[in-house]
Amino acid sequence: MNAEQIQNFLDEIGDSFHTLKRQVEISVKQVDDEGFFAILDNGYQ
């Protein structure tokens, strides 16, 4: 990869990491503390 291709890769990987971070932050804002700490378990093993 040349310098431009490397920079493009880094920009794209950075954007994707930002997207993942944002997806979580938007999601957990919609959850109260009970949900944030809850472990789902209906007794089925």
Next chain:
Amino acid sequence: MTKDFLPFWITGTNSIAVIIKHLAGNMISRWTDFLTTDCETPDRYRDQEFILTPSDTRQYLMARWETGWQLVFGAVSSISSINFITTVYIRGEAHSIVRACHRQMTHYAYHVGQIVQLSRYHAGDNWKTLSIPRGQSETFNETLRQKQMKRKNLDNKG
């Protein structure tokens, strides 16, 4: 979906809090001095990331989450064409920088999906989707098409 009807595959899962704690721990380990030291740092206790302690408040966990991401972004921005050929080590296993980034990306995406799914469940009817709402794909596509046409017309005029 009520708790009684949870399918077997969703039961006994980690909480959102635990997944956040695990991801933060992973990021802090993986991206601290990642070009020069093994990305599994000696001070990481991975198993502890799956156990919540009284000090693991929501505020504390989200602060750790932020710390982890700042390390990710800082590390990515420290890469350049000069150090791009550096071999990175994760638990002694050699990685190119591209491979190491992909490894982390897929790992994070896996857990992010879990968090989004759990959040959706806990938010219930108040959930606001992160992408195109169900049944509205065509409307969304049409809106995009119109925006693109508008932009194209403006470009042609310019």
